[in-house]
Amino acid sequence: MISYLEFEKPISSLEQRITELRSVDANHEVDVAAEIERLEAKSAELLASTYASLTPWQKTQVARHPQRPHFRDYIAHAFTDFMPLGGDRYFGEDEAIIGGFARLAGADGTSRRIMLIGHEKGHDTHSRIKHNFGMGKPEGYRKAIRLMELAGRFGLPVVTLVDTSGAFPGIEAEERGQAEAIARSTEACLALPVPMVAVIVGEGGSGGAVALASAERVLMLEHAVYSVISPEGCASILWRTAEKAADAAQAMKITAQHLKRLGVIDRIVKEPVGGAHRDGAVMARTLGKVLSEELDLLDKMDSAALIRLREERFLQIGG
Template identity: 80%
Template sequence: MTSYLDFEKPVAQLEERIAELRSASENDEVDISSEIARLETKSADLLASTYASLTPWQKTQVARHPERPHFRDYADFAFEEFMPLGGDRYFGDDLAIMGGFAKLKGPKGQNRRVMLIGHEKGNDTQSRIKHNFGMGKPEGYRKSIRLMEMAGRFGLPVVTLVDTSGAFPGIEAEERGQAEAIARSTEACLALPVPMVSVIVGEGGSGGAVALASAERVLMLEHSIYSVISPEGCASILWRTSDKASEAAQAMKVTAQHLKRLKVIDRIVKEPAGGAHRDPAMMAASLGKALSEELDALADLPSETLIRTREERFLQLGG
């Protein structure tokens, strides 16, 4: 059953009515198929018009939708033979950040071997606790460094799927060198001798996102967000209250559309009507197609060009 956001209530009412009519039609001799079809068309049109004019705060809510597909969903739908690799070889493993070898499904069965890395938030209470809500710890970022270096040695392109509200802020993470791990992960991205494509698939929050998104090509899903701080965090600093989060989201330019115009990202990947959570398989297929196109464009570039492209990209931001 779909979870509806506050601004989706009119759509929820229509879909509830459609469900009631379908249930009634099974035990009723009167043909009401035409009425059901009319309401389905009305619901689809309302959903499309609603999502065509979302505010930045509403997009933030969609990016955080509890049913939105996460790393493991994309690994299952857009990739094959995902082989997770664990541990940072220093302290332990961090399930908020996952990674390993995979094959990106390509057109006509032309699959490409890649190193796939990304944040996993989990999809229910138990798995969210297990994956620490996608908030990476130092060992997660050090694992990412290890996997990126491995990809460089084997000549495999790197694909990262970013979806985190930020790196884990707990005292134990700071004791184990959180800031240093994030900085070194960012450095590892910039120094990669192989192509790297990063995608913001939900939330891209703070340094926890940048540590996996310092690539020569950065994509965002249509209703994802990317910012240096959450809207609530920004509002708490500026207005001393998180109640101003919607105003903060508007001012911060967190949406894919804003960031494309500002040249912070390179491409927006369209989502199914009503958001990625309404059709994860379709979303994964669209993402896989976009990734294949981006990697095809980067495949023949020498290492020196890739590294220089990344450096120039980030040095020019805000210029």
Template identity: 65%
Template sequence: MHTYLDFEKPIAELEGKVQELRLLAQEDPSVSISDEVAKLEQKAAQLLQDAYSSLTPWQKLQVARHPRRPHFVDYVERLIEDFTPLAGDRLFGEDAAIMGGVGRFRGRSVMVIGHEKGSDTQTRMKHNFGMAKPEGYRKAVRLMKLAERFGLPVITLVDTAGAYPGIGGEERGQAEAIARSTDCCLGLGVPLIAVIIGEGGSGGAVALATGNRVLMLEHSVYSVISPEGAASILWRSGDKAQDAATAMKITAQNLHQLGVIDRVLPEPVGGAHRERAQMIKETGDAIEEELRGLERLDGNTLRRLRREKFLAMGRVGVL
């Protein structure tokens, strides 16, 4: 069953009518509905096309948070062969909000690390909605260093509203863990490709997204704080979240123009959640293309280019 977003209500009504007509035809095969169904489907497809060709930043945020949007486990299942998950930070414990492991991506051994939000109530609780605690970032550091030791390219899949904000995380050094993960990304001597597949929230995202190449799905978002959080700070009201989303330039198109990300990956009409297999395959194609361009570079060059890339952000010249 498809989950519709608020702005998709007209589409939901038309697709609902199509389903009603098909059920009617099943009950009474003598009823001819093909012409009416074709007209409704064409109209629904046009509405979908129109809606997704002009999404506002707030609507893109809704799409990025869609419960059916492909998550880390979906990408791993379709893109990574012989995936072997690795757990624990060797300091405190395991954090299921960040998953990682080794496997084979289209003929090459890789390390894959990413946030997992979960797809239903049980798995969302297990993975803490993709909000990692310090041990999650320390696990990521452990796996990145392991990848460097064995010369494995690193692929990160980012999808989090932000790092876990609870007392336990602060007690165990959340800020320090995020900083060390970001620093580890910068210092890796192997290629690091990051893909923002859903939400890229705050330092919780940057800790895995400081890569040689940063890709972003068309309707994903990437920001220093959630629009709701920004609205509560700036206007003392969550009612201004839509205004904050627009002002913060959180969309892939904005960020590509600003030079924060390197490439925008087009999504199927209606978003990644409508054509999950297609989106995952096309993301894999983009990762493979980017890896081919980085694999010939030595460790020192990879480190230098990565640092120069991030140091250049926000520079507008010398006064």
């Protein structure tokens, strides 16, 4: 069952009607095949037109959709032989940020070994609490640093999947050096001697996202968002009310389309019609192919060229 967002109500009504007619058709009470076909065509057209003209606030809602594929979904459909590596060797394990060795298939039928790191939000109440809603703590970012250094030592490309509303703001995180851990993680990204590709797959929120996204190639899914603060947070600061979140989202230019024009990201990865949550498996396979293409290009560059490319892309933003 798909959870429908507020702006999807007309689509929901049509698809519910189609389901009811299929039930009638299955009972052989009356031939409604022609009507089902007509409604399916109308529903598909409405779905495509709706998602072709989403506002920044609507894209934010899609990026946060509870059924949107998360890190573990991509592991299942885009990568193989995932071997998780836990702990930061200082404090403990952080379930909000997961990482380890994995294999990524190439277009020629071969596969390459990579270091895969990303945020995991969880898919139900229990798993969301376990993964802290994808909000990393200092130990999570220090684990990411450890894994990136390991990748550099073994000459493995790094792929990161970013999906967080931001780093965890709790007092215990601050006590353990949250800001320093984020800064060190960003520094580790920029200094990597191996190729790095970062993908914003859902929400890319503040330093919690940048700490895993300071790569020479930054990609975004079509309906993902990436910003220094959430629209609600921005609205609360500027207008003293979160009800202005839609206005804030419009002003902040947080969508993939805006950020591509501004040079903040390098490539937009197309989602299935209706968003990644409508077919997570297809989305994951599409992303796998795109990542393979990106790494094929970066593999031809030496360490010095990669670091220089990384530095230049960030220095040019806003220039």
